Amino acid sequence: MSRKAIFWILCTTGTLLAVAITAVWMFLGGDRGMLVIGKSTDGHHQIMTTCETCHAAPVFADAAAAERALNQTCRNCHEEELKAAGDSHSRKKFRGPRMAAYRERLDARRCTACHIEHRPEITRAGAVTVAMDFCAACHSEGDQDVRKVRSSHAGLTFNTCASGGCHNYHDNRALYEDFLVRRATQPRVAPLPVHSLSARYRTRQLPEKAALRRRDAIAPESALAEQAVLNQWATSGHAAGGVNCAGCHAPDAAQGAPRAEVEARWVDAPRMRVCEGCHKMEARTFSRGRHGMRGHPLIAPPRDPGRRLEVLGLGGILPEGIAAWLADPVPPTRMTVAESRLPMRADAANGTLNCGTCHRPHAVDIKRAAVQACASCHDDTHTRAYFESTHYGLWQAELAGEAPPGGGVSCATCHLVKIERRGKIMTNHNQNDNLRPNEKMIRSVCLDCHGLGFALDSLADTGLVARNFRGKPAVHVKSIEWAKRRAAAAEGNKGR
Amino acid sequence: MRPGTRKLAGLVLGAAILMAAGVAAEGIPHRRVADMLYLVVSSDRAVYTRKVVQRLTRDKKIITASEHFEDDSALPLPAQMFRFGAELVTDKTEDFSYSLLSLHPINKKNGPGTNMERKGLEYVANNPGKNYYGEEKLGGRRYFTAVYPDYAVAEACVNCHNSHKDSPHADAKVGDVMGGVVIRIPLD
Structure with a gap:
């Protein structure tokens, strides 16, 4: 065998060995930071102490099971908040056979349909990673076409629905039409402003x-x-x-x-x-x-190399010292x-x-x-x-x-x-x-x-928010006028 | 949903799932299963409409019923109670599903969404007392689909439908077919 061949055999074997050792080391407990494909969203970076906090599926689970488990971890932290908000697009509304056509456009049963982690280049406000005209998926055709059923929406594009201060995908408690109409005449500041x-x-x-x-x-x-x-x-x-x-x-x-x-x-x-x-x-x-949030009870504990080996059917083969060396460091709790x-x-x-x-x-x-x-x-x-x-x-x-x-x-x-x-x-x-x-x-x-109209305008004015509400809003959200106009028109039609 | 409403919806859901599971095991035809499910869900809603909503709102004037029942500290509307139950079912099982639809819905999302829903709703509206049965494929899966006429069983139903700003109705009467209950059972 030539020296060149020996050289290549040694190089290849060494590389494969190094890859195998790194893979085993990472699987058992070593730092997996190099596998992170992109910066996480703000907030979630706090809980990136272990991958398993979000990637909770068993090690060799298939892609569908992995995604189900991932979505379950979203709900572990966010479900209470969504329930309290009376989630306008709750998961259960998208289940069932009659929603199949909608699901083909946007499978809203999954949080990850709109919120994908580690993709900073496409992450918008609210950790949204789909195009901002996502409402068009369901509200742009037939009887659901808001441009036809709401004359006020006739000339609007879909990329402003959720960014103009009028609608939110999940929480519309302060934005729904009857709420707007009932509070249409509230003054800018209440006579006795007290929380x-x-x-x-x-x-x-x-x-x-x-x-x-x-x-x-x-x-x-x-x-x-x-x-x-x-x-x-x-x-x-x-x-x-x-x-x-x-x-x-x-x-x-x-x-x-x-x-x-x-x-x-x-x-x-x-x-x-x-x-x-x-x-x-x-x-x-x-x-x-x-x-x-780092103290959330469902944050995954550090990996235990002994248990990881058991998954491979190799439980008990590691000496205690090596297992301790391989184990994830205990992350700071605060x-x-x-x-x-x-x-x-x-x-x-x-x-x-x-x-x-x-x-x-x-x-x-x-x-x-x-x-x-x-x-x-x-x-x-x-x-x-x-x-x-x-x-x-x-x-x-x-x-x-x-x-x-x-x-x-x-x-x-x-x-x-x-x-x-x-x-x-x-x-x-x-x-x-x-x-x-x-x-x-x-x-x-x-x-x-404050009155609803003043509150909507103030919160929509990002400059005013930065100035901590010093001054008057320079932005006007038209939703109250539109809701009032539609209510008045409907009243007139019923009267006839 | 208020605790009382949740309990009621839970009872409906429990009874319906038990019934569906039991009869499926016996090999009862899909049509018969759908008929039985319809009987449960429509009867429970009729009881809620008459014995709870109509009695406490119109007769006793103790409380109101409102679409925005949480904000208004009111009772959920019968159609909402029905839909909450339907959502719970789809959240818990794929063995069957049901929905309350109409050719003239207040909320546009409750209009016919498939050809069979439209056909069925038109059939029950034009053929009083008759149901519609068929098969359809949705999301790659075949379903037995049954459509039953949905009648305005009480004053509370027609009052709301005649006065709601988004309702195409202004002259509905008790006994009118307002839409249909659609029940689906997967065949695959």
């Missing part, structure tokens, strides 16, 4: 518990020596609600336990699960939102500010996001959490402009007692909105529930103080 749920929350009666004072604190001597912390706690909502030091720092101690037991079970830095014990819904929504894709303050880069980031544990102050905490990280034009806005002026007036409870507008009023569940008002820590498209915010926030 009702915020007002009720701030004036609620706290449960009658024995409020604790400074001298009631039960903690190790070293902790009691921290006078500033002790003073903060004594004036906090926790003390007013009867939550002693042990409630958070010795959660495993029995309630009312003596100092000795508290000292024995003392934890200097309690974990988030301690907060979750009392603030269940807040924690639940936090883990679904943009601040805490995102850092530096990982955000939004403009953030440089001095906040190393901060992580947990309850204590916004809510100082000893000086629980929702007023701080509602504005200052946000601005301590976020550094975009909308945030900076807030401090020059009318909304901020109202917030300051409320804090000073010059405006009624709920009369001020903080960052949290709009982005961490109050909701009512079974008669209890709480803060929804999932910003995504009313963030984008921004018309999602109209009913939960805007309409308590």
